[in-house]
Amino acid sequence: MNCEGEKARHLTTLLEWSPDSIFHLLKLACDMKKGASANCIERELEHKTLALIFEKSSMRTRVSFEVAMTQLGGASIYLSKSDVNLGEREPVKDGARVLARYVDVVAARVYEHNTVEELAEHSSVPVINALSDRFHPCQALADMLTVWERLGDEKAGIAYVGDANNVARSLAVICAKLGYQFRIASPQGYSFEDEFMGLVLPVARENGSEIVCLTSPLDAAEGADVLYTDTWISMGQEREEELRKNAFSSYRIDSRLQEVASARHIVMHCLPAYRGEEITEEALEGKHSAVFDQAENRLHAQKALLKTLAG
Secondary structure: OOOOOOOOOOEOOOOOOOHHHHHHHHHHHHHHHHHHHOOOOOOOOOOOEEEEEEOOOOHHHHHHHHHHHHHOOOEEEEEEHHHHOEOOOEOHHHHHHHHHHHOOEEEEEOOOHHHHHHHHHHOOOOEEEEEOOOOOHHHHHHHHHHHHHHHOOOOOEEEEEOOOOHHHHHHHHHHHHHOOEEEEEOOOOOOOOHHHHHHHHHHHHHOOOEEEEEOOHHHHHOOOOEEEEOOOOOOOOHHHHHHHHHHOOOOOEOHHHHHHOOOOOEEEEOOOOOEOOOEOHHHHHOOOEOHHHHHHHHHHHHHHHHHHHHO
């Protein structure tokens, strides 16, 4: 992990990135998005190749990374679990060192966070965490880009309702880094672990942020500028479906929460969404929804990330 203030070589958690580095990456993403809408051609990554290691499938992550690399003049190679099978067919450190001889940057969507950390440790080219069981930093970058677009870059209050999963952790980290207020409402037993709070709270205090864990969705949503949720059951948790549906049955974005949020609030969801569970149809499709702008911003945030790390 890089020291604060140094240029990060990899993106595994966002904890290794300084606030200034995150701020400048988001500004770059804004500029690149404006350039894309004006049909400006960028070829910064011409003749460079991105390896996409996917232990878990995903439409948004794969398409956004492949399109990002194409728009920057580069190429990408998709590697499924059956193609690579890191940690089983061969040690992760061996795969990392071999890939670095072929490609210029690696994005890995994996089950266990240790896999992406080991890739980064042994790779001589940049490694990006495209999702692990612990963190989803690329989603958090797109989320904050969306908040900036809709609300400006003044400090907004963000309320997350539901499971304290990889998306919630990365959103809390970026809020802590940039000085945003973050409240999460989860059922008992599904909130942030003490280990994670031990990592994020010192960062929050240093940057004038506040990370608050609650059990009441209404308390979290009170006056919030952003209402955010995610699925109750992530990939790999299917055996817990009945237990989780019972635990999270009242943890959804609906009219109750929207009524107590700020008048300018936006609704966010990282998708795929299960209407009627963690979010209502009306909230997802209503005038406050930023969900599909948020999905688009995966592309622009990742273009800025690829340019920053591999350009």
